[in-house]
Amino acid sequence: MKPSVLIIGCGDLGTTLGRELVAEGHRVTGVRRHADALAGTGIEPLALDLATLDGKGADALPEADYVIYTVSADRFEESAYQRAYPDGLKHVLGVLEQHKTPPKRLFFVSSTSVYGQQEGEAISEQSPASAQSFSGLLMREAERALLDHAIPGTVVRFSGIYGPGRDRLIRQVAEGRVAAVTPEIYTNRIHRDDCTGILYHLIQHQERGDSVETLYLGSDSEPATQHNVMSWMAQMLEVAATETMQSPLRRRASKRCDNTRIVESGYDFRYPTFREGYAQVLREGGFLPEQTSEQT
Numbered sequence: 026m027k028p029s030v031l032i033i034g035c036g037d038l039g040t041t042l043g044r045e046l047v048a049e050g051h052r053v054t055g056v057r058r059h060a061d062a063l064a065g066t067g068i069e070p071l072a073l074d075l076a077t078l079d080g081k082g083a084d085a086l087p088e089a090d091y092v093i094y095t096v097s098a099d100r101f102e103e104s105a106y107q108r109a110y111p112d113g114l115k116h117v118l119g120v121l122e123q124h125k126t127p128p129k130r131l132f133f134v135s136s137t138s139v140y141g142q143q144e145g146e147a148i149s150e151q152s153p154a155s156a157q158s159f160s161g162l163l164m165r166e167a168e169r170a171l172l173d174h175a176i177p178g179t180v181v182r183f184s185g186i187y188g189p190g191r192d193r194l195i196r197q198v199a200e201g202r203v204a205a206v207t208p209e210i211y212t213n214r215i216h217r218d219d220c221t222g223i224l225y226h227l228i229q230h231q232e233r234g235d236s237v238e239t240l241y242l243g244s245d246s247e248p249a250t251q252h253n254v255m256s257w258m259a260q261m262l263e264v265a266a267t268e269t270m271q272s273p274l275r276r277r278a279s280k281r282c283d284n285t286r287i288v289e290s291g292y293d294f295r296y297p298t299f300r301e302g303y304a305q306v307l308r309e310g311g312f313l314p315e316q317t318s319e320q321t
Contacts, residue, residue, distance in 0.1 A: 028129070029091070040066055075112075134224075137213060138160050147282075149285065188217030194258070203269060204250075219302075
């Protein structure tokens, strides 16, 4: 029998992962506040507010071989991040540790926002995570809570996630807006389907008895400047740049993520660079000019 999986925070990423797991024969339970959104996915729904788990017993969550914690804060405020990350994860760990059979591993979906580098430095799992923003500090607090716990845990720090339905950048370019050449601001991306692919890959890795690290950087294989990404996209959309965006990102975002560790573990990226990934999003979303769409 294939291992069971509990996905906590079953939004877009969690639901996509859950569908893939169900298709492969896994039993999957998805936790979210409004579980009716999981109807027709094959994922067993569990409607739950994580705040209500505080002090609850073992039966508050079902037992599972693997747990994926992929909760998102509902807004960019310190209180929302506190609830979603350190508080929510600690409540979940408090329940899981009471299970007769605790999970083999809990995977926490974190973010490269924990890194404070901002001068285009190359960063890896060994780089200091010293961001001083509330989001970075609270994410690090949650990471430490997991890695200090008795339940085996792995943190996966994803860079900027894009994919179907995440089209803000595409619409900016379609309006003729492109980032300035200077200052050079590096960005890092990963397609949603590679996020799910990495998480499933790591579950399979452990099931085979292979060593699973406590930390992975999840980002595609080509850090690129915001200008280069948007200029490429403008060519694909066949639009001319009519406006230069002087400050497309906060300066702290300029770094270059090194994905060597996850690649060396055997993961083969579905979308190795932004070109393959955004080509899929442009095509599936109907953004491409008719002639270009027919040629792809």
